[in-house]
Amino acid sequence: METSEASHQIIADLLAARTGQQLTESRRWRVNSALAGVFREHGISNVDQLVCLLATPEAEHGGPDLSQEVVEALLNNETYFFRDKPTFDQLPQDILPELARRRADTKRLSIWSAGCSTGQEIYSLAMLFAEQAERWRGWTIELLGTDVSHRAIDAARSGLYSQFEVQRGLGVTQMLRHFDETPQGWQIRSETRRLAHFRQHNMLGPHPGRQPFDLVLCRNVLLYFDRMTRATAFDRLANALTPDGFLMLGAGETTVGQTERFRPSARRASFFEPLCAADEMRRLRFG
Numbered sequence: 001m002e003t004s005e006a007s008h009q010i011i012a013d014l015l016a017a018r019t020g021q022q023l024t025e026s027r028r029w030r031v032n033s034a035l036a037g038v039f040r041e042h043g044i045s046n047v048d049q050l051v052c053l054l055a056t057p058e059a060e061h062g063g064p065d066l067s068q069e070v071v072e073a074l075l076n077n078e079t080y081f082f083r084d085k086p087t088f089d090q091l092p093q094d095i096l097p098e099l100a101r102r103r104a105d106t107k108r109l110s111i112w113s114a115g116c117s118t119g120q121e122i123y124s125l126a127m128l129f130a131e132q133a134e135r136w137r138g139w140t141i142e143l144l145g146t147d148v149s150h151r152a153i154d155a156a157r158s159g160l161y162s163q164f165e166v167q168r169g170l171g172v173t174q175m176l177r178h179f180d181e182t183p184q185g186w187q188i189r190s191e192t193r194r195l196a197h198f199r200q201h202n203m204l205g206p207h208p209g210r211q212p213f214d215l216v217l218c219r220n221v222l223l224y225f226d227r228m229t230r231a232t233a234f235d236r237l238a239n240a241l242t243p244d245g246f247l248m249l250g251a252g253e254t255t256v257g258q259t260e261r262f263r264p265s266a267r268r269a270s271f272f273e274p275l276c277a278a279d280e281m282r283r284l285r286f287g
Contacts, residue, residue, distance in 0.1 A: 004048055006051075007047045007048045007050075007051045008023075008028060008031070008047065010051050010054070011023065011031065011047060011050070011051065011070065011074070014054075014067060014070060014071060015070075015071055015074050018067075018068075018071045018148070018202075019071060019075065019148045019202065020202070020204045020224075020225055020229045020232075020233070021074075021075070021224040021225065022224060022225065022226050022229075023074065027224075031047060031074070032046070032047065034073050034074050035047065035050065035070065035073050035074070037073060038050065038066075038069050038070060038073050041069070042066070050070065053066065054066060054067060054070070068150070071148075071149075072149050072150065072151050072152075075148070075149050075152070076224070077117045077118055077149065077152050078117070078220075079116075079117040079118060079120045079121060080120055080165070080168035080169045081120045081123065081124050081127075081165075081166070081168060081169030081170045081174075082124045082169040082170070083120070083121065083124075083169060083219070084219075084250070084251045084270075085169070086269075087248075087251055087269060087270045088124065090268060090269070090270075090271065091125070091128065091248075092128050092132070094268065095215065095246055095248075095268070095271065096109075096128070099214050099215060099245075099246070100139075102214075102244055103214065107138055107139045107140065108139065108140040108141075108142075109139065109140070109141050109142070109214050109215070110142040110144075110209065110211060110212070110213045110214050110215075111125060111141075111142065111143050111144070111213060111214065111215045111216075111217070112144045112145075112146070112208065112209065112213040112215070112216045112217070112240065113125075113143075113144070113145040113146070113216075113217045113218075114146055114203040114216060114217065114218040114221065114237070115146075115147055115148075115203060115218060115219070115220075115221035116145030116146060116147050116152075116153075116156060116198065117147055117149075117152050117156070118152050118155040118156050118161075118165075119145055119152075119155065119156025119157075119159070119196065119198060120161075120165070120168075120169070121145065121217060121219070122143050122144075122145035122156070122196045122198070123159070123178075123188055123192065123193075123196055124169070125143055125196075126143055126192050126193070126195040126196045127174065127178050127192055129141050129143075129195060130178070130191065130192045130195065131177075141195060142197070142209075143195055143196045143197065144196075144197050144198070144199070144208065144209060144213075145196060145197070145198045145199075146198070146199055146200070146201035146203065146208050147198075147200065147201070148200070148201070148202045148203075149200070150200050153198050153199065153200045156196075156198045157198050159187060159188035159193045160182075160184055160185045160186070160187050160188075161179075161185055161186045161188070162185050162186070163185070163186065165186075166179060166186045178192045203218070203221070203233060203236060203237075204229070204232060204233060204236060205236075207236075207239065207240050208240075209240070212240060212241055212242040212245070213240055213241055213242065213245060214241075214242055214245045214246070215245055215246050215247075215248065216237055216240060216241055216245070216246075216247050216248070217248045218233075218237060218247065218248070218249060219248065219249055219250035219253070220250040220252075220253070221233075221250075222234075222249070222253055222258075223250070223252075223253065227258075230258055230259075231258065231259055234255065234258060234259035234261050234262065235259075235261060237261075237262075238259075238261035238262060238274050238275075241274050242274075243274055243276050244273075244274075245273070245274065246265060246268075246271050246272070246273060247262060247271065247272040247273070247274075248270055248271055248272075249270050249271075249272065250270065251269075251270055253270070254272075255272045260275060261274065261275055262274060262275055263275050
């Protein structure tokens with residue numbers, strides 16, 4: 001049975017309203033497979049029936065969390081440890097040493113992973129700091145991962161991963177150093193896990209921290225926004241960063257032509273720096 005265009009649009013509107021993400025034509029082919037678990041849970045077989053269920057009074061069908069179930073099922077939680085290694089390697093080789101120099105007086109670093117999914121990105125950072133414990137002794141390191149998905153955040157907080165998940169991006173030495181094998185899977189060890197904190201948060205909303213961040217990672221999230229929503233997201237990211245901080249995007253993402261709040265960081269692929277008011281005035285004056 002072919003799903004009606006109206007039903008697809010209702011689901012697309014729900015996703016956009018909750019997350020800002022667009023259910024473009026190129027993503028619609030996977031809607032039925034993504035929602036298969038929701039269909040089974042509620043005894044239905046297609047999107048038209050799901051839309052009818054969403055319109056039914058909550059007390060009778062589905063419960064108040066059905067719409068959230070739908071949104072969570074449609075989110076792309078693709079991630080893995082040390083994703084895009086050539087890009088990620090710039091952190092210990094360049095970005096973190098540079099931030100350490102800039103924060104030598106306060107000895108405090110605050111890092112935010114926006115759209116952290118199931119936590120591999122933040123835990124990759126935690127491993128870097130754990131492996132350089134002597135270098136960072138006496139520092140306050142704050143690692144925050146946020147995601148719009150409650151399910152993803154619950155998985156991140158558990159720190160428990162399958163054999164397949166730990167093998168994506170991790171060498172055997174790292175697996176044995178930072179994880180314990182358990183009957184349930186690979187559990188990240190407490191000394192590494194305690195460095196990371198997670199919370200459910202929509203990056204289009206208010207600042208998720210108590211103070212500006214020195215480094216923000218927002219990789220392969222903005223791809224799912226339309227141009228206007230992406231501009232709003234860049235504003236939120238710029239407002240969340242210190243004036244001399246860094247934004248890290250995915251390998252195929254850029255701020256060029258998307259926003260005037262950032263400029264590419266010289267010789268640093270996928271890294272961008274906030275364009276402060278003085279820089280912007282200079283750019284407008286001299287071109």
